[in-house]
Amino acid sequence: MVLWIAGAGGVGREALDVALAAGVEVAGFLDDRQAGSTVRGLPVRTPAELPPGAGYLVGIADPAARARLAGLLDAAGGHPVTLAHPRAIIAPETELAPGCLVMGGAHVSSSVRLGPHSQVHYNATVGHDTRLGARVTVYPGANVSGAVRLEDDSTVGSGAVVLQGRTVGRAAFVGAAATVTRDVPPGTTVVGTPARPLPRRAPAP
Ligand SMILES: CC(C)(COP(=O)(O)OP(=O)(O)OC[C@H]1O[C@@H](n2cnc3c(N)ncnc32)[C@H](O)[C@@H]1OP(=O)(O)O)[C@@H](O)C(=O)NCCC(=O)NCCS
Known part of the structure; x- marks a missing residue:
């Protein structure tokens, strides 16, 4: 399984650490504000660029932002991963x-x-x-x-x-x-x- 982490801030990078420890491969981050850059050596794309059918995890603390992003990524055909x-x-x-x-x-x-x-x-x-x-x-x-x-x-x-x-x-x-x-x-x-x-x-x- 390859995972995209939505949010390249503090919780997103902590989610990356959890993924690495759990042996889950992370393709990159999805983050409008940092799209086009790299974070922790991984590409950052916009949420709209989630490949259809890909797994995602929202690594953002704010519940409202989490709801908005999860809705958007579900609508794009992503599936949430625990x-x-x-x-x-x-x-x-x-x-x-x-x-x-x-x-x-x-x-x-x-x-x-x-x-x-x-x-x-x-x-x-x-x-x-x-x-x-x-x-x-x-x-x-x-x-x-x-x-x-x-x-x-x-x-x-x-x-x-x-x-x-x-x-x-x-x-x-x-x-x-x-x-x-x-x-x-x-x-x-x-x-x-x-x-x-x-x-x-x-x-x-
Ligand atoms: C409760 C909380 C949400 C309030 O945030 P806020 O609305 O921005 O509040 P402010 O910082 O403006 O503080 C307002 C007042 O509440 C007090 N206050 C704020 N947080 C407090 C807390 N946890 N316990 C006791 N008093 C607190 C402040 O001292 C201030 O008092 P004053 O007006 O007498 O100076 C926030 O302070 C908090 O505890 N957040 C949790 C942070 C956390 O756990 N983060 C984890 C990240 S890994």
Whole structure:
């Protein structure tokens, strides 16, 4: 299998590292902003140049950009590929939907489900029976406990903890090092221990 990685930024290059460790051949990157250049010795093309039928993985942190690119590449006849680092632990009976990325040192426990295009970054843990929706991101070193629900497009920041059974709503963002003790409403950014909504300053008059 030859893979194209959509996004030649930080997560894209981390995805390349996962592919190399897993013995997956990478043809190049797809990235409008860097098209025509080379990154890590590989060609960068525009997403429109994905060869029909090719495998792709979106290596971008932002869920909205991930959704846009995945839609575009699916429409171009690409198929999403899941990559896991050989030093990630993925328990039996855990299901990874197409397009997921699991980095080195991550531990995804028993009976977990990862929705399409979700990412578990290095040294993060995801507890038993937890459900990740589509395009969820668990950043490095975060600890998501058992039976948690991370809804579509939600993000758990570096080093954050989500207590067992809690729900992080659609497109919500848990700040770095926060401790989630209550459900997080959709679209809300929470920070701190215990996690509380980030106060937004009023726009200047
Ligand atoms: C929560 C977060 C999304 C907020 O980002 P933002 O909207 O740009 O917020 P700002 O940086 O403008 O900070 C706003 C306020 O919140 C505070 N704040 C920001 N992030 C915080 C956090 N994680 N914990 C506690 N307070 C935080 C800031 O100190 C600031 O407070 P102040 O107004 O009293 O100075 C971001 O700070 C964060 O934690 N992102 C996760 C990053 C991460 O894990 N990246 C992994 C990449 S590998």
